[in-house]
Amino acid sequence: MRRFLLSLALVLCATGLFAQIENSQVNGSFQIDGQYYQIDEAIGITQESIKGNKFGINGFGKINYSLGNFTAGIRYEAYLPPMSGFDTRLQGVGLANYYASYDNGTISVTLGDIYDQFGNGFIFRTYEEWSLGFDNSLRGMRVIYRPTAGVTLKAVYGKQRFYWSSYAATESRGLVRGIDGEWDLNQSIAAMNSSKLRATVGGSFVSKYQKNTNSTYYIPENVGAFDGRVNLGYGRFAFTTEYAYKINDPSAFNNYTYHSGQAILSSLSYSQKGFGVIVQAKRVDNMSFKSDYKGVKNDLDINFIPPINYTHTHSLPAIYTYATQPLGEMAMQVQINYTIPKKTIIGGKYGTKITLDFSQVNDIKRNYILEGGQEAPTHISGYDGTLGYTSPFFAVGDRKFFHDFNIEIERRLSKKWKLIAQYINLYYDMDIIENHPGAPVVKANIGFVDVSYRITSKQSIRFELQHLWDNINKSNTAESETVGHEDVYKKRGNWAAALVEYSVGAKWFVSLGDKYNYGNPIASNRDHYYTASVGYIHESTRIVLTGGRQSEGMVCVGGVCRVVPASSGVSLSITTSF
Amino acid sequence: MKKLSFIIAMAFLMMGVVACDIIEEPYKKENNGGGSSGGGETPDPEQVVKHVLLEDYTGVRCVNCPAAGQLALELQERYDHKVIVLSVHAGDLATFPPFNLKTPEGDEWWNFFSFQQNPIGTINRKMVNGGYAFDSPSWEEAVANSLQEEATIEMTADVTYNDVNRELKVDVVSKFLTEMPDSYSLTVCVMEDSLVGTQMTLEGSLDDYVHRHVFRTTLNGAWGEELNTAAVAPEEVFTKSYTTTLNEAYNADQCYIIAYVANAATKEVLQVVEKKIK
Numbered sequence: 005m006r007r008f009l010l011s012l013a014l015v016l017c018a019t020g021l022f023a024q025i026e027n028s029q030v031n032g033s034f035q036i037d038g039q040y041y042q043i044d045e046a047i048g049i050t051q052e053s054i055k056g057n058k059f060g061i062n063g064f065g066k067i068n069y070s071l072g073n074f075t076a077g078i079r080y081e082a083y084l085p086p087m088s089g090f091d092t093r094l095q096g097v098g099l100a101n102y103y104a105s106y107d108n109g110t111i112s113v114t115l116g117d118i119y120d121q122f123g124n125g126f127i128f129r130t131y132e133e134w135s136l137g138f139d140n141s142l143r144g145m146r147v148i149y150r151p152t153a154g155v156t157l158k159a160v161y162g163k164q165r166f167y168w169s170s171y172a173a174t175e176s177r178g179l180v181r182g183i184d185g186e187w188d189l190n191q192s193i194a195a196m197n198s199s200k201l202r203a204t205v206g207g208s209f210v211s212k213y214q215k216n217t218n219s220t221y222y223i224p225e226n227v228g229a230f231d232g233r234v235n236l237g238y239g240r241f242a243f244t245t246e247y248a249y250k251i252n253d254p255s256a257f258n259n260y261t262y263h264s265g266q267a268i269l270s271s272l273s274y275s276q277k278g279f280g281v282i283v284q285a286k287r288v289d290n291m292s293f294k295s296d297y298k299g300v301k302n303d304l305d306i307n308f309i310p311p312i313n314y315t316h317t318h319s320l321p322a323i324y325t326y327a328t329q330p331l332g333e334m335a336m337q338v339q340i341n342y343t344i345p346k347k348t349i350i351g352g353k354y355g356t357k358i359t360l361d362f363s364q365v366n367d368i369k370r371n372y373i374l375e376g377g378q379e380a381p382t383h384i385s386g387y388d389g390t391l392g393y394t395s396p397f398f399a400v401g402d403r404k405f406f407h408d409f410n411i412e413i414e415r416r417l418s419k420k421w422k423l424i425a426q427y428i429n430l431y432y433d434m435d436i437i438e439n440h441p442g443a444p445v446v447k448a449n450i451g452f453v454d455v456s457y458r459i460t461s462k463q464s465i466r467f468e469l470q471h472l473w474d475n476i477n478k479s480n481t482a483e484s485e486t487v488g489h490e491d492v493y494k495k496r497g498n499w500a501a502a503l504v505e506y507s508v509g510a511k512w513f514v515s516l517g518d519k520y521n522y523g524n525p526i527a528s529n530r531d532h533y534y535t536a537s538v539g540y541i542h543e544s545t546r547i548v549l550t551g552g553r554q555s556e557g558m559v560c561v562g563g564v565c566r567v568v569p570a571s572s573g574v575s576l577s578i579t580t581s582f
Numbered sequence: 583m584k585k586l587s588f589i590i591a592m593a594f595l596m597m598g599v600v601a602c603d604i605i606e607e608p609y610k611k612e613n614n615g616g617g618s619s620g621g622g623e624t625p626d627p628e629q630v631v632k633h634v635l636l637e638d639y640t641g642v643r644c645v646n647c648p649a650a651g652q653l654a655l656e657l658q659e660r661y662d663h664k665v666i667v668l669s670v671h672a673g674d675l676a677t678f679p680p681f682n683l684k685t686p687e688g689d690e691w692w693n694f695f696s697f698q699q700n701p702i703g704t705i706n707r708k709m710v711n712g713g714y715a716f717d718s719p720s721w722e723e724a725v726a727n728s729l730q731e732e733a734t735i736e737m738t739a740d741v742t743y744n745d746v747n748r749e750l751k752v753d754v755v756s757k758f759l760t761e762m763p764d765s766y767s768l769t770v771c772v773m774e775d776s777l778v779g780t781q782m783t784l785e786g787s788l789d790d791y792v793h794r795h796v797f798r799t800t801l802n803g804a805w806g807e808e809l810n811t812a813a814v815a816p817e818e819v820f821t822k823s824y825t826t827t828l829n830e831a832y833n834a835d836q837c838y839i840i841a842y843v844a845n846a847a848t849k850e851v852l853q854v855v856e857k858k859i860k
Contacts, residue, residue, distance in 0.1 A: 092696040093713045169711040181601070211601030218723045221610055224603035251602050254609070256719035262609050298720045389610040441645060441784050488643065488782040491675075 032067035032077075033581035035134065039087050044572035047531050047553060060087035064100075064134070076104040079117075089559075089568040090137040093167040100165070101132075101141055112148040117141040118160055122184040122208035125308035126248035126267050127229040127293065130164070133561050140305055141165045142180055154191030158184040164295050164304050177296040178214030180306055202237035212295050212306060221260055221389060223297055227253045229265070229307070245270040248291065248307075255297040258290055258331060259385040261392030265290040267309065278343040284312045285336045289368050289395055290385070292330040302564055311563030312337040314361045314408055316428070319519060320470040320501050321450050323555075324432040326365065326406045328563030331384055334400045337363035354416035362409045367401030367436075370394075384436075407431040424454040434492060438558070438567075443492035447475040468503040474523060481525040490526065494556050494570075497530075498523030513539045519555060531555075533570075545580040630759065632733035634665045634706055634725055635842055635854040638795070639692060641675030641700040642683065643782045648791070650701035650718040655794060657725050665725055666856045667795040668773055668840055673700050681780045683796055687804040694849075706851040707844060714849070734759050735853035739841050743859045748828040750859065752801060754841045755821050762814045765846040768822055769806030772798045773838045773856075798837075801826055808846060834859055 038061040041054045061084050068077035079101040083094040103116030119141055121129035132139040144162015151157070161181045163171050186206035190196045196203070208231040216223040233246035250265035266289045273282040293307040309328045312335050316322050339361040344351035370393040372380045378387065386392030412426040428450040434443035452470035459465060476496045486493045503517035519533040535552035556570040638654045640647040651669060658665045671683035672692035695704065695714040703716045705724040710716070716724050740753040752770055774796045781791030800806070801824040809820045828834055842854035 092698065093711065095696070096712075167712050209601075213601070217727055220722055220726065222605050222608075224605050226601045226603045228602035252605050254605075256717070259719075260609075262605060298723060300717050300719060488678075488787040489645075490643070 028069060028071040030067065030069050031582060032065065033579070034063075034065040035577070035579040036061065036063040037087060037575070037577045038062075039571065039575040040573045041088065041571060042573040044553065046528075047533075047555075047570045047572060049570065049572050054088070057085055060085055060090075062087050062090065062094075062134075062137070066101075073108050074104070074106055076102075078102045086137065088571050089566060091167070091566075094137055096168045098168060100139070107148070110150055112146075114146040117143050117165070118146045118162060120146060120158070120160060121308070122158070122182065122210070123206055123231055123233045123246050124269060124310050126246060126269070126291070127208055127210045127231045127250070127307050128160070128180075128182045128184070129306075129308035131308070133564070135559055136302075136561055136564060136566050138302060138564060138566075139165050143171050144180075152192060154188035154193075156184075156186045158182075164306070166296075166304055176215070176217065176298075177304055178212045180210065180212050180295050182208060182210035184208040200239055202235075204235040206233045207231065210293075210306065212293075214295065214297060218297075221254055223254060224252055227251060227293075229293060240274055240276050242273045243271070250291060250293055253290075253293065253297070254389075255292065255294060256300055257292045257294065258392075259381075260388035261290070261385045261390060263290050263386070263392040265293070266397075267291045269310065269312070278345065280339075280341040282339050283337070286310075286312055286333070287335075287368065287397070288328075288330060288333045290331060290392075302566075309563065311335075313363045313365075313406070313563075314339070314410060316410075318426075318452055318454070318468065318470060319503075319517075320452065320472045320499055321410075321426075321428050321430070323472070323495055323499070323557050324430055324446055324448065325558050325560040325565065326408070326432070326563065327437050327558065327560055327565040329365070329367075329405060329436065332368040332370070332395075332401070333365050333405060334368055335363065335365040337361070352415060352417070357412075357414040359410075359412040359414075361411075362407070364407040365405045367403040367405060368395050369399035369401045371396075403433070403436075404431060405433045405436050420458045422456040425452065427451050440492045442489065444476055444496075446496070449473045462509045464507050466503075466505045466507070468501070468505075468517075470499075470501040472499040474498055476525060477523040478525050478527075478530075479523070483526055486525050493524065493526050494529060495521065495524075497521055497525055511541055513537075513541075521555070544582065546578070548577045550575045550577075630733040630736045631664060632729065632731050633854045633856075634661075634728045635704075635840075635851045636665050636667050636721065636725060637691075637704040637707070638667060638669045639672050639688075639697055639700055639702045639704075640669050641671060641673050642678045642681060642780055644673075644675040644700040645782050645784050647675075647701045648781060648783050650703070650721075651794060653718055653721060654703075657721060661725070661729060663856075664729055666840055666854050668771065668797050669793065669795040670797045673697060675700050678780055678782070683777075683779070683793065685797060685799060687800050688797060690804040706854075707849045709848065709850070733853060734762065735843050737841065737843065737853045737855040739839055739855045739857040741839050741857050741859055743828070743834060745834070745860075748830070748834065749825065750828045751823065751825045752839050752841070753821065753823045754855070755819060756809065756843050756853070757817065757819045758814045759816065761816050764813075765811070766809045766814070766843050766852070767806040767846045768802070768809055768820070768841065768843050769804075770801040770822075770824055770839060770841045772801070772828070772832065773840050774798050774832050775836045775838060777833070777836065798832055799829070805846075805849075806844070809843065828859070 041058050043049055043051055064079060064081045066079040078099060081100040082097040086092060086094040101117035103114055105114040119130050130140050130142045142160060142162040142164055146160045149157045163179055166177055189203040211226055211228040213226050216225050229248060229250035231248040235244045246269050248267045252262040252264055254260040254262050269286045271284040288309055291309060294304045295306055296304045309330050311328050313326050342358050344356040346355035372386055372393045373391050381387055408430055410426055410428040414424045416422045430448045432446040434440050434446055450472045454468050456464060456466045474497050477498055499519060499521050501519040503515060505513060505515035507513040515537045517535050522530055524530045533553040533555040535550055537548060537550040539548040551574045553572045557568050558565045559568050636654055638650055640651060654667045658667050670688040672688040676684045697715060701718050703721055704714050705716050706728050707714055736757040738755045742751045754768060756768060775794055777793045777796050778790055779793055781788050837859040839857045842851045844851045
């Protein structure tokens, strides 16, 4: 009898286990990017510059498992060594992230590595961006509580990832703790359930704690930042605004000034079928917020300042991409989208889409607090160990960092032909954006046409022709003028680019392209950057093999950028998900 | 439910109150130049002082490097020469033909530390967050912290130089003060100070720039000579002697010996000494 009961219990347990396994889900993705580097002295790739590393490989695999209210996941990364242009501190392999989470709809608890953001991210955003080699995830704990419909309360606590550094208490980087509340009035208030007015309000508080080990300054060990936001919508109109304030936060990044930080972003938009307009304005003053006051560049950012600029995807306009300036910027953007209706004289048989976009970024106005005899500092933060400067909230600084005016036309010419054309006028302060002191400003005009032709129902061909006219060129800048500043002339001068891409269905593509910096003031920099690619796509797997040269440039995602050095060789990228 | 919401609201409020430190003037500490004997305490004359090696990886075409070099000099002066500065010319920006201060050892260190751009430095070649790199804004704090560490080795260097045949003889004595389990190496470098030559600056190219603390060569290889194979006992002394002929290109009047003992595996410098040749 006992044996029977034991057997029965085992069968019941096994049945329950299998039933649970049947209800569970596993998904994930893998990516491997590898490059073989070739010596190519014509574009400055020498044995010395590649430091003897002929290969660079970045790879990751992540697997998520869910069963009912429970979810868990891991992410494994390998950089052996990191590809050129990625931070060398990434070198290594290991389990970069892991988490376990329980969520029953009312309460959610996550332990492990947390990715989240409060509002636009002005005071808190943790995220991972593979193309930048950026990951500022928070290892710790998150609790989300939804007491009633439309109300969400969040609390996070932990220490940020810093490459492969340990999370031990002895590590000097600080702790981050934050709390956020958001109230969706339409969900909470019955009378507003079907109202034309949509309203959400939210507020956050984030604080970092880091022990002061600095022998020179009284560094605040607890630095707090506050944030409030409102999203309103009425019919076709939408208005959002968010304001953040940060108390004194002297750091290596802001040259140890004790000036408080502020940021505001407001956006008004209107959209209807065939027409949309958005107007945005942003002010940022000393809003770099890091969990290590010694951090520089993008190290250990707790927050994120969203850019309000047009994102260019073609290669020549992307040479000069704007990088957000957390120390101060006044920015605005206007974008108008209009579709000229089809079957009209101007719109043509299929209609024509027109996009007009203008954005500009200036410095904020700074009135430096100077002691007797001091002159305004060259560093935009001010003198270390002081309040730095005062800044009238609505005043715009004289120095322009960037502007981008562009107009794009997209039109289907016939069943087989489609045309995209764009003109861009660009102003780019390389000194500030790329931190090249003394670099002359880029004032460029760029134009391109992108034409697609459908050969058959499965085959198509696409051509791109691009040109960039730079204000600095071999015709107006003698090579002798560049001596000592070769770094800032690496990509200056006129460029021409062409690309042809042939696709078979959605499975295969082959492309050939060339970018030619023919107007560079330095003769040895007038190089061709030719590439050939072949790609294969099958379901969720994508394999791309590329050979040729890559010019120096910036890769930017959301205003966060990394410099990509010139390289030559063969690269392979494999991505798959399941 | 109301109770829970109240608790959360109070938590918000409490965090806001306790998690902000507003600093009032003065922002700078007054007594920040005391080095290892800082904090107002009277230094013990018997106590061995720990010196700090600040390596400034620089380049003649690097327009931001003069500011970093100036900071290194200020730190050396602030801490009464307890900071020993070695300017290593390495990286893509370190040559401006025909003017070249690069060295094979400098290139080897640059590659080993995986540096990518100047100016960059090391502080006692300590690893922080998986790398050796210290950006110049972080030197001040890292130097101050390193100076507060206790010395574990006492070093002296005796130098004799013959002006006629340029023979240079260096004797370095390293006395370990405590028992130490790892393997350690001694590296002896020649540094030439105040060497005049080309430098690109933010204001343009200068031909009469004074290069300070220029690393020239080592007497015993890029990574030096191993001192021990077994654990080192307290009070154990290692004496090493090197003889060489000083390169004709170096101005002997401006040359110094910089010798340091480092952990052979981690490369961390534990003590460093500087001695003028003449």
